[in-house]
Amino acid sequence: MELSVVPRLAELLKRSPLDMKSVVSDAVMRLGVDRILGEVRKTLFGLDDVIKDILSGVMVGRHVLVVGPVGIGKTTLVESIAETLGLGDPPYIEVACHSHMTATELTGDIDIAVALQSGLDHPLAFVPGPLVMAHGKFLILDEINRLNPYSQAALLQALQEHYIYIRGFRIRTDFILLATSNPVEYSGVYELSEALADRLKVVELDYPEKEVLKFVLQWKSKELVSHLALSVPSLFVDVMANLFAILSRDVKLEVGPSIRSAIYSLSTAITRALLEKREPSIADLKREVVNNMGSVIRGTFSSDREKAEYLAKKFDEAILMSRKSGEQWKR
Ligand SMILES: Nc1ncnc2c1ncn2[C@@H]1O[C@H](COP(=O)(O)OP(=O)(O)OP(=O)(O)O)[C@@H](O)[C@H]1O
Ligand SMILES: [Mg+2]
Incomplete structure (x- = not known):
C-alpha cells in the first residue's frame, strides 16, 4: 500500500459514522440484482439463492458468515460479491485469519518510537489495521473460525460499538463483515464466541446438485x-x-x-x-x-x-x- 493512502491518526479521530445498510442498499439498487447475479456468475455458477441470502442480510446492515465444506467456493463467493458491489477502492479489505493473530494485527497500532521522534501525525506513527481500513466497505475475514478468542474480542468490540481503541485513541469504524468458515466439526478451528456468533447471519453453502x-x-x-x-x-x-x-x-x-x-x-x-x-x-x-x-x-x-x-x-x-x-x- 502506498504511504499516501494510509490515513493519518488526526484524520481518523475526526471520522463520522456511516450508515452501512444504506451504503450497501444504494449499491445493490443502483446495480440491480440481475446484474449482481450476472457478475458473480462469471466466476461461480449455481449460487443465485445463496447470493440473495447474503444480499438480503447486508442490505439491512447484518454481518454474514458463509459456512461450508472445504473448497466449495466460499472465499470466491464473498470476494466476488464485495468486488461487484464496489463500495470503494479497493472495494474490500480481506484478512486470512489464523490462530496466532493478535488483536493489534486487526486494529493496527501506534509505533511509539516514530511517534515520539516525529509526532503522532507522521505517516508511520500509526499503522492502521484492517478493522480501521474497512470503514465504509466490506471486511472479509476468511476462515474466521481460526481467530483465537483474543482477536475475536477485538472484532466484537468493533461490531458492537463501532469504535476501536488503540492505546487510548478512539477511532470510528463502520463496515459490513463477510466471513467464511468451515463447519465446527473440522479440526484446527475455534468455536465463535456466542456474542460474536449472535451478530452474524449464517448462510450455508453445500455441495451442488x-x-x-x-x-x-x-x-x-x-x-x-x-x-x-x-x-x-x-x-x-x-x-x-x-x-x-x-x-x-x-x-x-x-x-x-x-x-x-x-x-x-x-x-x-x-x-x-x-x-x-x-x-x-x-x-x-x-x-x-x-x-x-x-x-x-x-x-x-x-x-x-x-x-x-x-x-x-x-x-x-x-x-x-x-x-x-x-x-x-x-x-
Ligand atoms: N459453484 C461454483 N462455480 C464455479 N466454481 C466453483 C464453484 N464452487 C467452487 N468452485 C471453484 O472451486 C475452487 C475453490 O473455491 P474457494 O477457494 O472459493 O473455496 P473455499 O470454500 O473458500 O475453500 P476452502 O475451504 O479451502 O477455503 C475455486 O477455483 C472455485 O472457482
Ligand atoms: Mg476459502
Missing part, C-alpha cells in the same frame, strides 16, 4: 487446460460428479471432497496424458483423484494407504454409476 456440479467441473477444468488446446471428456466429468455424490453421503467421512480438488484431478489427468503423447484414460483420472483428494478428505482411516484404497474403490463405484447411466467411456 449433480447437473450444476457437472457444469462447474467441465467449465473450470477446461479453463485450466484450454491454453494447451485440450478438452475435458464428458465421461470424466460424469464419473467425478458421481464420485462426489457417493463421498458426500458417506458417514465415514468427517471432511468430504472439495470442488477444487476435483477440478485439479480432471485437469492434471488430461495434462499427464499429453506429456506421454496419448489420449487420457479413466485410469489417469483415478490416479489423480487418489493423489488430489487424498489430502483433503478425512475420516476414520488407519493409514494413508487405507485412504487411497478407499478412494480407489469409491472411484470404481462411480464408474459403474456412469456406465449404468449410459455415458460413453473408454479405459
Whole structure:
C-alpha cells in the first residue's frame, strides 16, 4: 500500500459514522440484482439463492458468515460479491485469519518510537489495521473460525460499538463483515464466541446438485487446460460428479471432497496424458483423484494407504454409476 493512502491518526479521530445498510442498499439498487447475479456468475455458477441470502442480510446492515465444506467456493463467493458491489477502492479489505493473530494485527497500532521522534501525525506513527481500513466497505475475514478468542474480542468490540481503541485513541469504524468458515466439526478451528456468533447471519453453502456440479467441473477444468488446446471428456466429468455424490453421503467421512480438488484431478489427468503423447484414460483420472483428494478428505482411516484404497474403490463405484447411466467411456 502506498504511504499516501494510509490515513493519518488526526484524520481518523475526526471520522463520522456511516450508515452501512444504506451504503450497501444504494449499491445493490443502483446495480440491480440481475446484474449482481450476472457478475458473480462469471466466476461461480449455481449460487443465485445463496447470493440473495447474503444480499438480503447486508442490505439491512447484518454481518454474514458463509459456512461450508472445504473448497466449495466460499472465499470466491464473498470476494466476488464485495468486488461487484464496489463500495470503494479497493472495494474490500480481506484478512486470512489464523490462530496466532493478535488483536493489534486487526486494529493496527501506534509505533511509539516514530511517534515520539516525529509526532503522532507522521505517516508511520500509526499503522492502521484492517478493522480501521474497512470503514465504509466490506471486511472479509476468511476462515474466521481460526481467530483465537483474543482477536475475536477485538472484532466484537468493533461490531458492537463501532469504535476501536488503540492505546487510548478512539477511532470510528463502520463496515459490513463477510466471513467464511468451515463447519465446527473440522479440526484446527475455534468455536465463535456466542456474542460474536449472535451478530452474524449464517448462510450455508453445500455441495451442488449433480447437473450444476457437472457444469462447474467441465467449465473450470477446461479453463485450466484450454491454453494447451485440450478438452475435458464428458465421461470424466460424469464419473467425478458421481464420485462426489457417493463421498458426500458417506458417514465415514468427517471432511468430504472439495470442488477444487476435483477440478485439479480432471485437469492434471488430461495434462499427464499429453506429456506421454496419448489420449487420457479413466485410469489417469483415478490416479489423480487418489493423489488430489487424498489430502483433503478425512475420516476414520488407519493409514494413508487405507485412504487411497478407499478412494480407489469409491472411484470404481462411480464408474459403474456412469456406465449404468449410459455415458460413453473408454479405459
Ligand atoms: N459453484 C461454483 N462455480 C464455479 N466454481 C466453483 C464453484 N464452487 C467452487 N468452485 C471453484 O472451486 C475452487 C475453490 O473455491 P474457494 O477457494 O472459493 O473455496 P473455499 O470454500 O473458500 O475453500 P476452502 O475451504 O479451502 O477455503 C475455486 O477455483 C472455485 O472457482
Ligand atoms: Mg476459502
